[in-house]
Amino acid sequence: MIITKRVIVTLPLLIFLLFICAPSDNAFWEVFTARVDLSKKIRFDLEEQVRINNDYSNVNNLISEAALSYELTKQIKAKSSFRYYYNPGSFNRFRYTVDLAYEYSKKGFPLNLQYRGRFQHTVEQYTRDFSNYIRNKFSAEYKLSKLVDPYFAYESYFRLNYVNRFTVNRYYAGLTWRVSNNIDFETFFLYESEFGERNPNSSKIIGLNLIVDLEF
Structure with a gap:
């Protein structure tokens, strides 16, 4: 059990070290999330983000998002969200998503395992150009202590319009x-890289997320 703990706790650090030397852009995401339970099965989320890229020198996006989730069963949840991107140097965007997530957690089993499938539709505000993606995300969280839980995840982007292929991987x-x-x-490291390109763009992202559960 001690060996298992050491492996799972150090795995996020190993992933960080694996990608830290890769040539890429450095970015920082600062997130604030407020959540409120409207009923035993329905939850409303409000999220604000600031994203800085170009080696921490440029504000790339200011993001506002509202989401509504519904607990179908103890293990299956559905979620829909609307997001607005304000981009100071380009076109602003709207994004709509529909998620279906399955979580496996068992007493005595040290991991929370989750799969999330997402359909994503994004539209540029002025040009009306759009993109459609299917995003598949696999996550594992280790129940370490009452204070902190480490986690790691992998996500793939599959573009539906124009190219119909996998385009981005996230770790x-x-x-x-x-x-x-x-x-x-929440503190996290995210490595994002284009897939299937001769000279893929990539980003190393450090993120902070403050999550507050509101009670009324």
Whole structure:
């Protein structure tokens, strides 16, 4: 059991070290998420993001998102969201998503395993150009302690219009800290790379996410 703990706890660090030397852009994401339960099965989320890229020198996107999720069963959840991107140097965008997620968690089993499938439709505000994606994400979170849980994840992007192929891969490693009963703090590293390109663009992203559960 001790060996298993060491392997799972150090895996996010190994993923970080694996990609840290790859030539790529450096970016920083700062996120604030507020969540409120409207009922036992329905939850509303409001999220604000600031994304900085070009080696931490340029504000790339300011993002606002509203989402509504519904618990179909204890293991299956559906979610829909609307996101607005404000891009100071380009066209602003709207994004609509529909998610279906399955989570496996068992007493005595040290991992929370999750699969999330997402359909994503994004439209540029002025040109009306659009893109459609299917995004598949596989996550594993290790139940380490009452204070912190490490996790890692892999996500693929499959573009439906124009190219009909996989275009982007994402690799995540992070820690979820429990600050209090209704506040979590997430720190993560994300490596994103284009797939199927001769000279793929890639980004190394450091992120912070403050998550607050509101009660009324």
